Amino acid sequence: MTASRIFVTGIGTVGPLGIGRDSLAATLAKGFEPVAAPALRIEDFVTGAKTYLDPTSAMVLAATSLALRDAKLTPESASRDAVGMSFGTKFGNIATQESYLKMLREQGAKLASPLLFIHAYPNTSLSLAAIEFKLMGTSFNFNSGRAAGVEALAQAFDELRAGKMTVMLAGAGDTYTQTTRRGASAQAFDAAATLVLERELDVLKRGARGMAEVAGCGLARTADEALSRALAQASLGRPQLDWLLVDAPTDGLAVSAGLKAVDFVKAVGDCGAAGALTGVALAALVLDATTPPARLGLAESPVAAAVVSADESGAAAVVLRRIAS
Amino acid sequence: MSSEPVVISGLGCVSPFGLGVDLLWESLVAGKDGIHPIERFDPAEHRVKVAGMVPESAVAAMDFPEDPTLRSADLGLRFSAWAVREALTSAGLTQSDLPPADTALVMATNFGPAEACEEMYASAAYGTEPDEEAIRESLLGHATACLGNLWGIAGPRVTLSLSCASGNAALGYATDLVRAGRAKVAVVCGYDVISEYCWSGLLALRTMTTDKVRPFDKNRSGTIFGEGAGAIVLETKSHARSRGREARVELAGHHTNNNAFHLTAPDKDGSSIVRAMMRALEDARVGPGEVDHVNAHATSTKYNDASETAAIKAVLGKRASEIPVNGIKSMIGHLMGAASIVETLVTARTIETGIVPPTINYQTPDPDCDLHYCTAGAEKHDVRCAISNSSGLGGSNSAVVLRRMP
Numbered sequence A: 001m002t003a004s005r006i007f008v009t010g011i012g013t014v015g016p017l018g019i020g021r022d023s024l025a026a027t028l029a030k031g032f033e034p035v036a037a038p039a040l041r042i043e044d045f046v047t048g049a050k051t052y053l054d055p056t057s058a059m060v061l062a063a064t065s066l067a068l069r070d071a072k073l074t075p076e077s078a079s080r081d082a083v084g085m086s087f088g089t090k091f092g093n094i095a096t097q098e099s100y101l102k103m104l105r106e107q108g109a110k111l112a113s114p115l116l117f118i119h120a121y122p123n124t125s126l127s128l129a130a131i132e133f134k135l136m137g138t139s140f141n142f143n144s145g146r147a148a149g150v151e152a153l154a155q156a157f158d159e160l161r162a163g164k165m166t167v168m169l170a171g172a173g174d175t176y177t178q179t180t181r182r183g184a185s186a187q188a189f190d191a192a193a194t195l196v197l198e199r200e201l202d203v204l205k206r207g208a209r210g211m212a213e214v215a216g217c218g219l220a221r222t223a224d225e226a227l228s229r230a231l232a233q234a235s236l237g238r239p240q241l242d243w244l245l246v247d248a249p250t251d252g253l254a255v256s257a258g259l260k261a262v263d264f265v266k267a268v269g270d271c272g273a274a275g276a277l278t279g280v281a282l283a284a285l286v287l288d289a290t291t292p293p294a295r296l297g298l299a300e301s302p303v304a305a306a307v308v309s310a311d312e313s314g315a316a317a318v319v320l321r322r323i324a325s
Numbered sequence B: 001m002s003s004e005p006v007v008i009s010g011l012g013c014v015s016p017f018g019l020g021v022d023l024l025w026e027s028l029v030a031g032k033d034g035i036h037p038i039e040r041f042d043p044a045e046h047r048v049k050v051a052g053m054v055p056e057s058a059v060a061a062m063d064f065p066e067d068p069t070l071r072s073a074d075l076g077l078r079f080s081a082w083a084v085r086e087a088l089t090s091a092g093l094t095q096s097d098l099p100p101a102d103t104a105l106v107m108a109t110n111f112g113p114a115e116a117c118e119e120m121y122a123s124a125a126y127g128t129e130p131d132e133e134a135i136r137e138s139l140l141g142h143a144t145a146c147l148g149n150l151w152g153i154a155g156p157r158v159t160l161s162l163s164c165a166s167g168n169a170a171l172g173y174a175t176d177l178v179r180a181g182r183a184k185v186a187v188v189c190g191y192d193v194i195s196e197y198c199w200s201g202l203l204a205l206r207t208m209t210t211d212k213v214r215p216f217d218k219n220r221s222g223t224i225f226g227e228g229a230g231a232i233v234l235e236t237k238s239h240a241r242s243r244g245r246e247a248r249v250e251l252a253g254h255h256t257n258n259n260a261f262h263l264t265a266p267d268k269d270g271s272s273i274v275r276a277m278m279r280a281l282e283d284a285r286v287g288p289g290e291v292d293h294v295n296a297h298a299t300s301t302k303y304n305d306a307s308e309t310a311a312i313k314a315v316l317g318k319r320a321s322e323i324p325v326n327g328i329k330s331m332i333g334h335l336m337g338a339a340s341i342v343e344t345l346v347t348a349r350t351i352e353t354g355i356v357p358p359t360i361n362y363q364t365p366d367p368d369c370d371l372h373y374c375t376a377g378a379e380k381h382d383v384r385c386a387i388s389n390s391s392g393l394g395g396s397n398s399a400v401v402l403r404r405m406p
Helices: A019-028 A054-068 A094-107 A114-119 A126-135 A150-159 A200-205 A225-235 A274-286 B021-029 B056-061 B069-071 B074-089 B114-125 B132-137 B144-149 B166-179 B195-206 B238-242 B271-284 B302-321 B338-352
Strands: A008-013 A085-087 A141-142 A166-173 A191-199 A212-220 A243-247 A262-263 A302-310 A314-321 B006-015 B103-109 B159-161 B185-192 B228-236 B251-256 B293-295 B383-394 B396-404
Touching: A008 A150, A008 A200, A008 A274, A019 A114, A054 A166, A054 A191, A054 A274, A085 A126, A094 A114, A094 B114, A094 B195, A094 B338, A094 B396, A114 B103, A126 A141, A126 A166, A126 B251, A141 A150, A141 B251, A150 A166, A150 A191, A150 A212, A150 A314, A150 B271, A166 A274, A166 B144, A191 A200, A191 B195, A191 B251, A191 B338, A200 B006, A212 A225, A212 A274, A212 B132, A225 A302, A225 A314, A243 A274, A262 A314, A262 B021, A274 A302, A274 A314, A302 B251, A314 B132, A314 B144, B006 B074, B006 B166, B021 B114, B056 B069, B069 B074, B074 B114, B074 B144, B074 B185, B074 B228, B103 B144, B103 B166, B103 B271, B114 B132, B114 B195, B132 B396, B144 B159, B144 B185, B166 B251, B166 B338, B166 B383, B166 B396, B185 B338, B228 B238, B228 B338, B251 B271, B251 B338, B271 B302, B271 B383, B271 B396, B293 B338, B302 B383, B338 B383, B338 B396
Parallel strands: A085 A141, A085 A166, A243 A262, A243 A302, B103 B159, B103 B185, B293 B383
Antiparallel strands: A008 A191, A008 A212, A141 B159, A166 A191, A212 A314, A302 A314, B006 B228, B006 B251, B185 B228, B251 B396, B383 B396
16 A cells, blocks of 8 residues: 555536536536536547547546646656546436437347447446547446446545556546436436546656545445545544535435535536536535635635435445645 | 455356356356357347347246345346355355445446336337336446345445456456455446347347357357356455355456457457456466466457457466466357356366366367367366456456465
8 A cells, every 4th residue: 555645636527517627616606506608519628530429428528638638647647557547427328328229129120220339338438538548547437326426436546545556537427318317316417527536646746736635435335324434534523524515315414414515416406426526526626725615605724525425326425635735 | 455365255156057156167167058049039130049048947946035026126136136145155144144334245237237228218118207216227226226235235335337347347346345445245246138239239249150159269250148147255364264264266366457449349469458467467466477277258259369369478478378278158158247257256166176167169270369278178277376357348358366275
């Protein structure tokens, strides 16, 4: 185990809170009031024309491109074999899966589209990101449910702590179709988020800066237990948490008792597995700011924030800490 | 990160031969062919009409005393529930023995609850709006929630999907959960079911053959997919010992990566497979000279078998031609999300017994595939350390290193 701390060095988000870090900061300043976001132009984020992209894949590629730019990471920054990605999605590429099934039903198996089929795999967005950004290191795709994004972040965190990778990207993305929108816990939004994580030593070596430290992660059946585990790994108690973002419609109330908490689903909406990772990006921004946005009602210079995500499949939590200057 | 060994203490399986690890093992060692005609749906419209199907008699024989309602559950859930129970039983673990908070459940699948998913979309197409429960049952995480609740697992409950490398990826991930102290026991299960959705798509990708599955043969022309579930119980050596179990095989190392090359095509020089194997060996702190056996991915496609052979040679050097390499997909087909975990549990049995199951249907040597593939039948070898390789669509590769416990 290396002693190095793990820092968030880049964020990229696409969704109801706009595209990129500036939109995220603006919506935070307005107390989660969504900003008017421009339409996503995928050609701004990828090289070359794509024959086909599922909407989730398109958002994930955009979010990942934004995160790498934000971290000022170029392909030369690290050996590509040492750059990996963990990705989480609740539904996978559901829009393409539905299109494929519709075609299969209406036109029969002989006309089944190989293009749609391969783009319907749950790990296709991860694979496309690996191809686009030459991520040849560790590669994991989580499909547990809402918590899949934070599970991906926890895996990336463990991978860096074990010294197996130099850079890990933690991403999440989900799209709601007419069918799955019926199962949403609130107004549903398509969204994707990617964070760049690096070891402190590597951040210093390349002259970059961290926005926040990932201090602990927890995985469990319930949101409450996941948060307890993340806090234990961070050596923090609940009273030391300045801010909590909860993306857990089923037991979110219990976990947030007594804490300065934001119910992400109520404040923003249901973004599938991308909701909590967007929340981690928000928390990193808050901890990176000299003064948190007044509308959030937080103390001056908050030190620790946590994000919890859960549904009936499982729960995951992450604790972030301000990096002392 | 703990350096304590993570050991394999239980195995479970539903395969094209039927129910149970012993039946699978005996059939593989005997070189039997587990490919059957498709009966579950009408294959008339499809070019390939046989698959590594779990026999309907085995499906009917699956019982679930711990929860009889499972008898009507999605088939993938039934396969995995049966395999998990066998693995826990063989590990000597009942629900009351499992430390709830210190137990993880890691599930792996390509297509998840295929039947529930197809039913939901079929009903939606005919104007019936699926309710929340139908949507929940169609998600990949549903089986994890059900089995987690069934066994009272309160630790990490995670679902992975990395196409046909899913099972080994799940084993590697679970190993790291245990090493990182996030669990003391990890129940890992990979499963998948043949459905019209996946069958039509996999045929459209032109990966399947109308011939036999002939890994490493010059005339190999593709794979044949199959279904089933494999389950492995992992735990720390000390936890196993504390309950009086002396495990014989360690999951010593692993690595899962992406070739960052193409969604469907492997990198032809096998460099990403080389990296997966090399990093897995590094993780295990094992040198290439210590490897005694490779259970290969061996899909019987033109590109995979040649690039995997090149990769094995690149990793093992001159010793590559001396060690037994086998491809059990020749007998059971390609079990998708269950493939690599079933192959790894077979590798564990190989280490325990010293018997390497054969690669069947091999007739014509290929100069690009020139290793020792055990084509004349099962062989006896003193296997102390082995690699189980897997790859999948989307460019995933996952290698696992198993080692006999001293």
